[in-house]
Amino acid sequence: MMHIIDRRLNPKGKSLSNRQRFIDRAKTQIKKAVNEAIANRKISNTDGGERIKIPSDGLYEPRFTGDSDKGIHDRVMPGNKDFMPGDKIKRPPSKGQGQGGRDASEGGEGEDGFHFTLTRDEFLDIFFENMALPDFIKKSIKEEVTHEYTRAGYKRQGSPSNLNLKLTMRNSLARRLCLRRPRDEEITELEEKITALRQQKKHTIKEQNKLIALLEELEVKKRRRKVVPYIDPLDVRYTSFTEIEKPNTHAVMFCLMDVSGSMGETHKELAKRFFMLLHLFLVRQYTKVDVIFIRHTHLASEVDEETFFHSRETGGTIVSTALEVMQKIIKDRYPPEDWNIYAAQASDGDNLNSDNAHCQHLLTQNILPMCQYFAYVEVWDSHEAEMFPGDNNATRLWQAYEELKLSHQNFALKKVTRPEDIFPVLHDLFAKNKKSEVA
Amino acid sequence: MTASRTRKNPPSSDKKSPPPIFEGAEWDYEKVDNCFQAIQKIAIDEMGLNVYPTQIEIITSEQMLDAYSSVGMPLMYNHWSFGKSFLRDESNYQKGFSGLAYEIVINSNPCICYIMEENSMTMQTLVMAHAAFGHNHFFKNNHLFKQWTDANAILDYLQFAKNYIAKCEERYGQKEVEKILDSAHALRDQGVDKFTRRQKLDVAALRQRELERNEYEQSQYSELWRTLPEMASRDDEEIDLIEKALVQKLGLPESNLLYFLEKHSPVLENWQREILRIVRSMAQYFYPQRQTKMMNEGCACFVHYHIMNRLFDTGQITEGAMLEFIDFHSRVIAQPDFDNQYYAGINPYALGFAMMKDIERICENPTDEDREWFPDFAGNNQAIKTLKEAWENFRDESFILQYLSPHLMRDFRLFNLNDDKSRPFYLVDAIHNKQGYTAIRSALAAQYSVASLDLDIQVTNVDLHGNRAMILTHNITNGVTLDEKQVNLVIPHIQRLWGYDVSVKSIEPNIDKTHFA
Secondary structure (H helix, E strand, O other), rough: OOEEEEEOOOOOOOOOOHHHHHHHHHHHHHHHHHHHHHHHHHHOOOOOOEEEEOOOOOOOOOOOOOOOOOOOOEEEEOOOOOOOOEEEEEEOOOOOOOOOOHHEEEEHOOEEEEEEOOHHHHHHHHHHEEEOOOHHHHHHOOOOOOEEEEEEEEEOOOOOEEEOHHHHHHHHHHHHHHHOOOHHHHHHHHHHHHHHHHHHOOOHHHHHHHHHHHHHHHHHHHHHHHHOOOOOOOOOOOOEEEEEEEEEOHHHHEEEOOOOOOHHHHHHHHHHHHHHHHHHHHHOOOEEEEEEEEEEEEEEEOOHHHHHHHHHOOOOOOHHHHHHHHHHHHHHHHHOOOEEEEEEEEEOOOOOOOHHHHHHHHHHHHHHOHHHHHHHEOOOHHHHHHHHHOOOOOOOHHHHHHHHHHHHHHHHEEOOHHHHHHHHHHHHHHHHOOOOOOO | OOOOOOHHHHOOOOOOOOOOOOOOOOOHHHHHHHHHHHHHHHHHHOOOOOOOOOOEEEEEEEHHHHHHOOOOOOOOOOHHHHHHHHHHHHHHOOOOOOOOOOOEEEEOOOOEEEEEOOOHHHHHHHHHHHHHHHHHHHHOOOOHHHHHOOOOOHHHHHHHHHHHHHHHHHOHHHHHHHHHHHHHHHOOOHOOOOOOOOOOOOOHHHHHHHHHHHHHHHOOOOHHHHHHHHHHOOOHHHHHHHHHHHHHOOOOOOOOOOHHHHHHHHOOHHHHHHHHHHHHHHHHHHHHHOHHHHHHHHHHHHHHHHHHHHHOOOOOOOOOHHHHHHHHHHHHHOOOOOOOOOOOOOOOOHHHHHHHHHHHHHOOOHHHHHHHHHOOOOOOHHHHHHHHHHHHHHHHHHHHHOOOOHHHHHHHHHHHEEEEEEOOOEEEEOOOOOOHHHHHHHHHHHHOHHHHHOOOEEEEEOOOOOOOOEEEEOEEOOOOOHHHHHHHHHHHHHHHOOOOEEEEEOOOOOOOOEEOO
């Protein structure tokens, strides 16, 4: 009369496709919310999903309803304390009445939003929509490919470790059935009959004939068993694996930052956001992403993330030192044949004047040919940006880099003053089908 | 409030009784099975309940959330609105705003009960008594469910609907299907037949009908497409006659808007009509549940309460389990007073359970007042039989009219608050006293009536000679007009399905206004 069924192992996410439909429908609103959310996010916090709020226009499901502000309503309520029939209670001023909030919000005005949490993947998908890695395809084809084994059916030859028992035994069983190989039980049965007959003291002729017949039958069956083996080489199957080529999916990202005294906390914060976004982006494209942090004053060194962002250094500013360190690290650990190399440099634009030419030289001769992409952002705080509006007040480093941009497609530079600027910068840098800016 | 009067006969320790079925909170299949057998014994042999076979399905909390968003059904077609409610439920659950149900029960044959793996063994026992026997008995015996739903076919139908809509999406595109579903969902409340017998759902017949539709659609004569010149030659009188005949042919007035659009819309494709049909079939399936919510829960609560007490009396569950049950039970049937911050209307579990217990009391232990009010069954000592009759033959509205006793009104301290929006005050026009009993009873019944649950909106006319405009008429009850904002949002959906202008007219004796969209 009763069944108990354990459904716990059924696939989860039965409503996943409904969820997807909902997100598609609310795409524009969600996109806006995502952009706002990213502007205020910490670098340490790139792994979780994001709770967002979107206005409810277009997501409201209208129905005919009565107007709750009109007409006569009777309401029976429990818990009368001291009301007597005929008591009059002054109506509280309209609106703000009880649970009016719901009606007001769903009326399509969209004031009151709809809160929910996007998964990390959904969040990133929306965030990086319309963006692609520069030259990703070109490079990955040119690159040496890696190999990977995948299952590819079954074969007749192979190493014993790949023996597929299930299939082999199935074939064996089929063959034995077809060729009518006598089963163990049949032989034992015959033998028992024979022993039973032999044990009798006296045999009639009929019984003797029967004994002979049985012996012959046993002989035949035994022979048959030898001829039709239990497992024949014909039965044996091996699981087959095949090698497939995989594009190189490793990337290394170099973060270069000026940490000299001229870089204030706001500058660093901006730079950090830029690095964070670039990292998110790479993680999405490549299976393995290494991040190298190089900070520099007049000296450069490779450091861990914590030191990179939080420790203070004093000294002058020589950008080329960082480039040299980067070059060395590439040479030692990240051969360009095996790695997709990305670099992001953040600076306030200060540099020792005599160093600019050296930087230019390093980049054109050594670094840019090895890199997939080199992005330079110049961070200004808002006061500076107000004081020196327009592009005419470019720093020396900017001027030097701008020349590079003309001759190298994989080089980009942007100026950033507020957290909100970061996202469009990245978007511009990596916009899909990026038109060549070279005239 | 009922927690205090729990049981009268504690099990005497000197009498030999079998060991309890389970101890502690952990559950396993054997315990669940044994418990089910014990419950079944009480429910079938002692109470004489008549139920569908039961299928118990254990699910996780995540799956419970999934089930929520597909309106509690095991299968459902895909639509963004289900994703929306999933996200909302998930969000509320994760933030701790709302807990999850302990079970979901589906009116199907076999009756499917989802129970959560987190439940303790006591909860599983309670849930089985509540859903697998209480609700199940109600589904199988209540006249509304018998008349309007077909428990044998619902699972097949859901499968059909899901596949059909998936196929449409494949063929006509997700966006197109979504549009039709959006519009149909907006008219869900107006997609219910209220007065005629529903046809049985039969998947084979469905396929057949679809085929026939395809074949005959082209050749079928549609008055809506009659060309004008032919009409011009006739005189007015004749036209009037034809029009009257037509209106009759279209079956106007028609309160099932989705049905009307499915049959008569001049712009819909066959698959679109079938989708309208699916949406309205689902609405129809849920229609009895809306009308019997209070009774259904009352019945289930009464059954679980009775069974749990019997299990305890016979020593089959421990005192610990009983305490856990009572704690839970009294929270479920709690009714906050109107001035309590947690008040959110009358709790259907509280009122339902209290009414069932009250009927039991009147049967077994009536006062003079009860004899005067309920001469038919007061003191008949056949509580279960009386209740079963009530469960079978009533819905919330008529049940209250028939069975709400003065005793219960006093217990709940019910009063009626008359709220006439044209006056600057609320009026307490009846309380739980001799003069007020009947007034409160009818006011409370009216709150559960079809008229107050559903608006009275009908298709009254389609202009067949002019612009094919459709006119809907809303009959105003108690001066409650339509919410203009909503009307403005719903009208475009009807227009999408009808293809031509649609207007809504509200009719009341002294106000006659037409709202044109």
